[in-house]
Amino acid sequence: AQTVTQSQPEMSVQEAETVTLSCTYDTSESDYYLFWYKQPPSRQMILVIRQEAYKQQNATENRFSVNFQKAAKSFSLKISDSQLGDAAMYFCAYRLPNAGGTSYGKLTFGQGTILTVHP
Amino acid sequence: NAGVTQTPKFQVLKTGQSMTLQCAQDMNHEYMSWYRQDPGMGLRLIHYSVGAGITDQGEVPNGYNVSRSTTEDFPLRLLSAAPSQTSVYFCASSWGLAGTWFFGPGTRLTVL
Numbered sequence: 001a002q003t004v005t006q007s008q009p010e011m012s013v014q015e016a017e018t019v020t021l022s023c024t025y026d027t028s029e030s031d032y033y034l035f036w037y038k039q040p041p042s043r044q045m046i047l048v049i050r051q052e053a054y055k056q057q058n059a060t061e062n063r064f065s066v067n068f069q070k071a072a073k074s075f076s077l078k079i080s081d082s083q084l085g086d087a088a089m090y091f092c093a094y095r096l097p098n099a100g101g102t103s104y105g106k107l108t109f110g111q112g113t114i115l116t117v118h119p
Numbered sequence: 120n121a122g123v124t125q126t127p128k129f130q131v132l133k134t135g136q137s138m139t140l141q142c143a144q145d146m147n148h149e150y151m152s153w154y155r156q157d158p159g160m161g162l163r164l165i166h167y168s169v170g171a172g173i174t175d176q177g178e179v180p181n182g183y184n185v186s187r188s189t190t191e192d193f194p195l196r197l198l199s200a201a202p203s204q205t206s207v208y209f210c211a212s213s214w215g216l217a218g219t220w221f222f223g224p225g226t227r228l229t230v231l
Contacts, residue, residue: 006161009159037222043207043224043225047219047220047221050219052217091162105150105169105213106152107162107164108164
């Protein structure tokens with residue numbers, strides 16, 4: 001079974017600084033997808049960024065970027081120029097492609113990292 | 120386009136009561152799922168569906184039933200509520216081979 005581990009229960013950063021959230025996963029598959037979701041106090045789950053395992057290039061979305069190390073099974077999220085609105089719980093998640101049957105496509109989540117942004 | 124909707128937003132039950140959490144999506148997504156979120160444990164999959172009439176169990180299915188009679192709706196039934204089912208419940212939907220999962224706003228359930 002696939003597992004996702006976020007080893008940092010809490011992180012903090014000063015406004016305008018950079019912070020990196022860690023995520024490791026365990027899988028025997030070669031084709032899969034990785035995600036970072038943000039959960040602010042409103043409780044809504046918001047997609048931040050996704051990475052396809054077959055792509056060597058790291059995904060970026062504005063101030064958010066990832067460091068995807070496939071061999072090391074590591075998928076960290078870097079937030080640049082941190083803003084007060086970035087304060088939230090961040091979840092790393094893994095899924096296999098929807099290749100048919102009921103075993104694929106499910107999301108497996110890490111435990112989450114609470115990010116605090118100090119003004 | 121409302122996305123994924125869930126009702127109710129909050130619910131308090133007594134031990135032994137039954138209820139249904141509603142979930143609907145208007146994006147014509149094939150895949151739908153239910154998760155529960157507990158402190159320090161992330162989101163854990165309860166049940167999963169890959170289309171109307173097809174469901175499968177997730178990581179923590181005990182005490183919950185689902186059915187999927189239409190593409191749009193995926194209700195979650197608690198047959199006999201227990202305090203261990205106190206949690207926040209999320210419904211999500213997805214499409215295609217590599218679709219992103221979209222989440223509803225969640226239901227906070229308390230079982231006394």
